[in-house]
Amino acid sequence: MRRTERLFLSMAGFLTLLTVWHLISRAGIFPPGLLPSPLTVAAAVRELWVRGVLLMSIADSLYRFTAGYALAVFLGVPFGLLTGWSRRLEAFVEPLLQTLRPISPIAWLPLAVLWFGIGNRPTIFIIFLAAFFPVTLSAIAAVKSVDPLLLRVAQNFGATPGQMLSKVVAPAAFPYLASGLHMALGTAWVFLVAGEMVGVRSGLGFLIIDGRNQVRYDLVMAAMVIIGLLGLSIDRLMRAVELLALGRFGARRS
Amino acid sequence: MLEIKPRVKIKVSSVSKQWSVAAGKQGLHEGQRFAALEDVSLEVYEGEFLCLLGPSGCGKTTLLNILAGFERPTSGSVLIDGAPVEKPHPRRITIFQEYALLPWRTVLGNVEFGLEMARVPKQQRRRKAKELLDLVGLTGAEGKMTWELSGGMRQRVAVARSLAVDPDVLFMDEPFGALDALTRIRMEEELVRIWLQKKKTIVFVTHDIDEAVYLADRIVVFTALPGRIREIIPASAGRPRDRTGFDFVRLREKVFAALSLGHKEAVEYYL
Numbered sequence: 001m002r003r004t005e006r007l008f009l010s011m012a013g014f015l016t017l018l019t020v021w022h023l024i025s026r027a028g029i030f031p032p033g034l035l036p037s038p039l040t041v042a043a044a045v046r047e048l049w050v051r052g053v054l055l056m057s058i059a060d061s062l063y064r065f066t067a068g069y070a071l072a073v074f075l076g077v078p079f080g081l082l083t084g085w086s087r088r089l090e091a092f093v094e095p096l097l098q099t100l101r102p103i104s105p106i107a108w109l110p111l112a113v114l115w116f117g118i119g120n121r122p123t124i125f126i127i128f129l130a131a132f133f134p135v136t137l138s139a140i141a142a143v144k145s146v147d148p149l150l151l152r153v154a155q156n157f158g159a160t161p162g163q164m165l166s167k168v169v170a171p172a173a174f175p176y177l178a179s180g181l182h183m184a185l186g187t188a189w190v191f192l193v194a195g196e197m198v199g200v201r202s203g204l205g206f207l208i209i210d211g212r213n214q215v216r217y218d219l220v221m222a223a224m225v226i227i228g229l230l231g232l233s234i235d236r237l238m239r240a241v242e243l244l245a246l247g248r249f250g251a252r253r254s
Numbered sequence: 255m256l257e258i259k260p261r262v263k264i265k266v267s268s269v270s271k272q273w274s275v276a277a278g279k280q281g282l283h284e285g286q287r288f289a290a291l292e293d294v295s296l297e298v299y300e301g302e303f304l305c306l307l308g309p310s311g312c313g314k315t316t317l318l319n320i321l322a323g324f325e326r327p328t329s330g331s332v333l334i335d336g337a338p339v340e341k342p343h344p345r346r347i348t349i350f351q352e353y354a355l356l357p358w359r360t361v362l363g364n365v366e367f368g369l370e371m372a373r374v375p376k377q378q379r380r381r382k383a384k385e386l387l388d389l390v391g392l393t394g395a396e397g398k399m400t401w402e403l404s405g406g407m408r409q410r411v412a413v414a415r416s417l418a419v420d421p422d423v424l425f426m427d428e429p430f431g432a433l434d435a436l437t438r439i440r441m442e443e444e445l446v447r448i449w450l451q452k453k454k455t456i457v458f459v460t461h462d463i464d465e466a467v468y469l470a471d472r473i474v475v476f477t478a479l480p481g482r483i484r485e486i487i488p489a490s491a492g493r494p495r496d497r498t499g500f501d502f503v504r505l506r507e508k509v510f511a512a513l514s515l516g517h518k519e520a521v522e523y524y525l
Contacts, residue, residue, distance in 0.1 A: 149354040152324060157368040157419065158344040167370070171358045 036218040041225060044218035053207070057223075058230065061192055061203040064120050068127025068195070069188050073181060076132045080139020081170060090140065097136060105129040106194045113199050123203070126195035131188035138180020142173035178242045185238050189231045204230075260299035263423065263455045264321060269294045269330035271316050271481075289480035290316045294330070296474065296483065298457060300422075303449055305470035306459045307509065313481020314459045315427055321457060322348045322425045334423070344372065346423040347416040351431045353408040355400040355415075361387065362396040364411050368419040386414040389448060406437040413445070417452065426458045430465070439497075442468050446494060463513070467506045468495055475512040485512045 018038045024030075025037040036044070048054040083089050105126045112122035146169055154168045196205025204223050211219030271291040291313040298304050306314040319325040321332055323342040332339045334346065342348070347368070355364050365383035374382070387393060390410040400408055409429055416424060430438045442465060449456060460466050466473045473487045489505050496502055 147354070149350055149352055150356065152342075152348070153350075153354045153367075154371070155324075156322070156342040156344065156346075156348055157371040158342075159371045163371055167367075168356070171356070174358070 034217055036221055040218045041221045044222035048222060057202060057204050057207050064123045065127055065192055068124040069131045069185060071128045072131035072135050076135030077139050080136040081143055084140035084143025085165060085169060097133060101133040105191050109198060118199050122199040123195035126191055127188050130191035131184045134184035134187055135181060139177055142176035143169055145176045146172040175246055178245055182238050182242055186235060189234060262297045263300040264298035265333040266294055266296040267331050269320060269327045269332060272328045292480035292482050294483055298455060300455055301453045303456045303469055303471045305466035305473045307466040307473050308476030309478050310461060312476035312478040314476050318425050318427055318457060318459050322346060344419050345421050347421045348425040349412050349416055349429045351428045353412045355408055355411055357400055361398050361411050364400060365414045365418050367415055372419060382418055386418050390414045405433050406441055423455045426456060428459055463506060463509050467502060467509060468497060473509055487512060
């Protein structure tokens with residue numbers, strides 16, 4: 001498929017969604033105001049822009065998101081690599097991870113506010129939790145995907161455990177890890193709204209709560225649209241970085 | 255004529271290896287044991303080019319893995335320079351059929367890998383790696399990524415990487431098995447050239463008769479199930495060998511006879 005064709009089809013997809021949305025809101029299935037039309041929502045986005053709320057919300061949300069996700073990566077990747085490497089550590093840790101993972105990050109919210117107080121930190125914590133488990137688990141799986149022959153080679157050349165981990169396991173696991181990091185990014189973004197429902201008075205998640213409290217469903221949907229489009233941008237950005245890095249780490253071999 | 259007795263580099267005494275069948279293997283009971291190697295004794299001389307030849311499943315790769323220290327024998331012992339082999343050692347490097355290059359490193363980075371593990375300073379590493387790339391005929395390919403190379407070139411990188419740490423012994427496990435026939439012949443010629451220059455002890459596993467006949471000082475012929483040494487055939491032909499010459503063809507016939515069962519008389523006649 002050519003680039004232009006792909007672009008055209010994706011535009012057509014968006015247009016279809018907007019049309020269906022518009023028709024449903026005009027059909028009067030829901031009381032007016034409860035399903036604002038795309039045009040109303042566009043006006044609401046404009047309103048947020050004019051009030052100067054839009055950019056500030058995006059900036060606040062992106063800051064919290066980046067902090068939480070980065071924390072998850074910096075802790076989860078080394079932790080996962082070590083856990084995947086050591087059978088003992090894995091036996092010790094894996095059941096714990098699988099127990100904590102199914103607990104929705106939202107469930108931690110009341111405690112997070114008590115522990116971290118009002119401000120950015122509870123939100124960062126929620127996003128950290130949302131990203132930490134998928135990041136760690138994919139790092140564990142990534143270690144197991146490493147070609148055992150490469151380990152043999154390293155062993156043959158007398159690699160110390162430290163050299164083995166840093167010079168062979170980590171780079172060899174990278175392509176697998178990269179796709180795990182990519183998926184975790186999407187998962188964590190989903191929890192942005194939940195993370196900003198308490199403790200903060202800014203951000204895209206807060207806009208949704210605030211819109212509901214004002215009974216302004218056009219503002220609610222405006223925030224939803226922004227969250228969706230930003231999610232798309234983050235995904236595409238990550239994909240570009242991933243492709244770049246995969247080339248560097250030789251995942252394009254043969 | 256006075257015969258100089260060569261020094262024994264590797265001494266294999268009554269090595270046996272048994273595998274237990276893992277669950278789910280077809281046609282076999284779980285826990286059933288079978289012998290991959292049975293009572294293998296062998297001496298490899300210093301500087302010798304020894305080929306282990308046999309059909310698949312004859313245990314030649316298992317023996318190589320035991321010599322290299324990747325596996326332990328069920329019974330028997332392996333001594334290299336008089337010391338028992340317990341684990342792999344950088345003085346004895348194994349080269350695999352699958353090249354086992356590090357795809358995230360350049361050609362130069364791959365050749366430097368072993369030196370890096372030995373904490374050789376960077377400048378020295380670089381110099382040594384370039385010298386070996388010249389030796390294997392890859393001058394100018396330093397900056398290439400390994401996936402840009404053909405199979406033959408990849409194996410050259412693996413050979414350069416192995417020689418960079420200046421080992422005494424090279425273990426080669428069907429290193430040219432994945433290459434096309436012509437590339438393979440060229441690689442065999444190159445290997446002999448390098449071996450004549452560097453004088454390493456080489457133990458080379460293959461199931462290709464011509465390859466063994468071209469390369470070896472001695473050919474160890476294996477039989478399968480259980481893996482046993484059937485015969486050790488010395489190759490008196492000089493080097494480089496002429497693949498169409500009389501000596502080559504005669505040696506080839508000996509190996510054929512040793513491999514095909516029921517022609518024992520013919521083999522004895524030749525010997």
